[in-house]
Amino acid sequence: MRILACLTAGLLGAALTLPHPPQxxxxxxxxxQTCVGQATAPGDRVGACTTVIDGKxxxxxxxxxxxxxxxxxxxxxxxxxxxxxxxxxxxKLDPAYACAYTNRGRVYAFKQDLDHAIANYxxxxxxxxxxxxxxxxxxxxxxxxxxxxxxxxxxSLAIKYNPQLAVAYGNRGxxxxxKRDAAHAIADFTTEIRLEPNALAYINRGNVYRDTEQLDxxxxxxxxxxxxxxxxxRGWRNRGMVRLFQGDNKGGLADYxxxxxxxxxxxxxxxxxGQAKLRLGDKxxxxxxxxxxxxxxxxxxxxxxxxxxxxxxx
Numbered sequence: 001m002r003i004l005a006c007l008t009a010g011l012l013g014a015a016l017t018l019p020h021p022p023q024x025x026x027x028x029x030x031x032x033q034t035c036v037g038q039a040t041a042p043g044d045r046v047g048a049c050t051t052v053i054d055g056k057x058x059x060x061x062x063x064x065x066x067x068x069x070x071x072x073x074x075x076x077x078x079x080x081x082x083x084x085x086x087x088x089x090x091x092k093l094d095p096a097y098a099c100a101y102t103n104r105g106r107v108y109a110f111k112q113d114l115d116h117a118i119a120n121y122x123x124x125x126x127x128x129x130x131x132x133x134x135x136x137x138x139x140x141x142x143x144x145x146x147x148x149x150x151x152x153x154x155x156s157l158a159i160k161y162n163p164q165l166a167v168a169y170g171n172r173g174x175x176x177x178x179k180r181d182a183a184h185a186i187a188d189f190t191t192e193i194r195l196e197p198n199a200l201a202y203i204n205r206g207n208v209y210r211d212t213e214q215l216d217x218x219x220x221x222x223x224x225x226x227x228x229x230x231x232x233x234r235g236w237r238n239r240g241m242v243r244l245f246q247g248d249n250k251g252g253l254a255d256y257x258x259x260x261x262x263x264x265x266x267x268x269x270x271x272x273x274g275q276a277k278l279r280l281g282d283k284x285x286x287x288x289x290x291x292x293x294x295x296x297x298x299x300x301x302x303x304x305x306x307x308x309x310x311x312x313x314x
Contacts, residue, residue: 001140001171002200031055032062035069045073064094068103075107083107098127102134109141117141132162139171143178151175166196174204182212199229206238218242226258233263241272249279267296271303283310 105120173188240255
């Protein structure tokens with residue numbers, strides 16, 4: 001599941017604007033514009049917001065916004081304690097600032113403190129009952145606590161209040177997948193792909209197709225994931241597995257070659273490429289791959305049993 005942050009000029013990655021947010025205007029200085037810009041990189045955001053804060057030129061919601069956005073940048077840099085300090089200051093300056101509560105909840109979620117995360121999302125929703133992103137993030141927290149029904153309810157509310165929030169469809173699709181509701185999972189992943197095509201959405205939908213034995217569709221989705229994110233091993237190795245299921249050993253081997261190029265620590269890719277090589281008669285290559293798999297995971301049963309099928313290969 002995915003949890004998103006909000007910025008003072010609107011939501012990062014979502015078509016929803018907070019009520020009366022402090023936004024950049026043409027006459028604002030460059031530091032403020034960089035601090036609140038939705039496309040600003042985390043390091044640049046931290047630097048620009050620090051300039052705004054240290055300059056002591058802003059007060060009220062705008063100063064709170066600078067702390068909130070610097071907290072966002074620090075969160076993206078995984079400096080969670082510093083981010084919490086900034087978000088606490090934003091809330092102290094403006095206790096009715098829903099965005100700051102949502103971002104603080106996100107930090108607690110990253111720190112695996114789900115109860116504090118939910119409490120912050122609760123407060124954001126109390127302040128703004130139509131805050132779609134807070135429902136999305138709270139749904140993620142409920143999922144991680146194992147409460148699929150509450151997760152589903154929150155994600156449905158996120159979609160109700162912002163039907164264009166692609167990530168909420170993806171997250172709800174994942175909850176449906178966990179609930180073994182393949183039809184609704186596919187529908188939600190399909191909507192996410194229509195709104196915002198991304199590799200993870202194709203992988204998730206491919207997983208549902210794979211588990212329901214729609215292997216051609218699964219392979220097509222994994223292929224799309226590999227096109228969108230060619231250096232992400234997941235698309236390649238998932239399609240490789242499907243190709244082996246379908247008896248396409250050469251295709252599976254080619255996909256696992258790519259997967260191992262981008263993720264050489266994945267034990268199952270070594271094992272499965274060994275299986276493909278074994279089927280294609282390359283016993284020495286298979287032995288090398290099984291050996292590598294056992295280096296990574298000595299108790300991997302399929303790799304340990306492989307020598308019986310390899311004969312004298314070394």
